[in-house]
Amino acid sequence: MALPRALVVATTYPARPGDGTPAFVRDLCLELSSSFEVTVLVPAVRGAPSREQDGPLAVVRHRYFPRRWETVADGAILENVRASRGAVIQVPFLWASQWFAVRREFRRVRPSVVHAHWLIPAGVSARALSRRVPLVVTTLGGDLYALNFAVARWLKRRVAAAASVVTVMNSDMAARAASLGARDVRVMPMGARFSVVTPAPASGPxxxxxxxxxxxxxxxxxxxxxxxxxxxxxxxxxxxxxxxxxxxxxxxxxxxxxxxxxxxxxxxxxxxxxxxxxxxxxxxxxxxxxxxxxxxxxxxxxxxxxxxxxxxxxxxxxxxxxxxxxxxxxxxxxxxxxxxxxxxxxxxxxxxxxxxxxxxxxxxxSVEAVGAGYRALLHEVIEAAKPSPPSV
The missing domain is CATH 3.40.50.2000 (Glycogen Phosphorylase B;)
Structure with a gap:
């Protein structure tokens, strides 16, 4: 039996495993892959191919700016924008590119569920798709705590109201998401990978x-x-x-x-x-x-x-x-x-x-425990979106 398909839309993903880029999206997608065919859509970064198979994950990177200056998605977008006025210029191009790429991949993949990481920009890019398949939006804090000017709050409200479920990292964020009109908010932090580390002998300071x-x-x-x-x-x-x-x-x-x-x-x-x-x-x-x-x-x-x-x-x-x-x-x-x-x-x-x-x-x-929770959540929203059987 074919697995259901999940389209994951994000803005942070390693160019190569272990390159130091935060890997929480990749880690979660690997956990989802035991129950879903997962396609990950992220912005292009230097040193990464436009399309690749990362183990069980199909990774698609959309170009958004001339390659030489395409940097705003390297790391955290908000902080890159604050650090460089030049990076601001790239933002509307990234957003437009992501909007078109989400629709292209939606037609190609035909997913059963869309999982967007961050209300802005990924949630905005995927919001219209919520009329056709369930949309789960995960916010890690930056877009929820910051981006509080009028237009951004209006966009966040529209995404929160359209999502089947909004997941957040803590109870304070849950209250903030609910205030935006989210119908179903759940505290589900990103998972961490733990290594068995034997401490080196202590000496000195x-x-x-x-x-x-x-x-x-x-x-x-x-x-x-x-x-x-x-x-x-x-x-x-x-x-x-x-x-x-x-x-x-x-x-x-x-x-x-x-x-x-x-x-x-x-x-x-x-x-x-x-x-x-x-x-x-x-x-x-x-x-x-x-x-x-x-x-x-x-x-x-x-x-x-x-x-x-x-x-x-x-x-x-x-x-x-x-x-x-x-x-x-x-x-x-x-x-x-x-x-x-x-x-x-x-x-x-x-x-x-x-x-x-x-x-x-x-x-x-742990990423295993958190991954199990997200697998169950995605299956739950898919089942909830199915039409009820006719009454007899």
Missing amino acids: VRLLAVGRLVEKKGFDVLLRALEAVPHAVLTIVGDGPSRGELEAAAHSLGARVTFAGQLGREELDEVYRHADIAVFPSRPAASGDQDGLPVAMLEAMGSGLAVIASDLAGLNEAVVSGESGLLVPPGDAGVLAAAISELAADPSQRRALGEAAAIRARGY
Whole structure:
């Protein structure tokens, strides 16, 4: 019996597995592929073919700008636009290209369900298709927390009202999605892949790890200020992004205590986990209103058994129980963050206990567990869309 077909529309997808680009869309699609024929439609990125078979996934990348300047979809679109005025020019072309590509692939694939990642732009591009097949829209935070000017809110309302289900990363986002008119909202975070990591023997100063895109909402500037008050700690920052230059300048006075490792693939990141004592996620709301929903990188660190310090923000505080599976600190407060780092730095047994509890708590956020939930959801909306049998 042929599997039902799913068309997944997104704006973030690795050019190559393990290239350091966030892989949560790919990970989820791989989990869906056990029950669906999955076609993934994403913007073109440098170094990736227009069409390819990524294991069981058919990946289609639509071109939207002259190849030389086609960069706005490399990483996070919102942050790329904020970092470069030139990137703004590409946005309407990307949106138009995605709109036409969604309809082309819809006719070619003839899916049973469409799954759009983000209300804007993918949800807008797919909204009209909801009259023909069920539409599931997943928002990870950036479009829901930010993009609050009048036109954007109008577009978000139209997408939310058209979707069969809107999935979000935390309960605060669920309330926001409901306020936009979504009929059915469910908290279903993206899943994380966990590796069994054996920590390297500890020696010397306490080793801090921060993982994420180098943008304002990640709060890495707050972490650098906190590090000034913790002289017995060193820090590795994994990731890249438009704020890298500013962060490197801010870290200059800390010298060799701070290492910028750039984007790393999974195997390289596992090695970094082995040599870390504490993972720090100092997220905070950006000036635009954007903030993290629930960082997959934090879940990966928890699943690897690291003690975690995170900001007390919606989503993060649903995964971390302060004092049990990590420590929570007020967002943007470098002093309290420094005190939390110092507390764990001085107590290896507490770090070990928090890391063990974090690994247990993270199991419910594994890509396998989350994938099973999304498979069930897509089957549910397909069944609900079938016409009722005639009464006798």
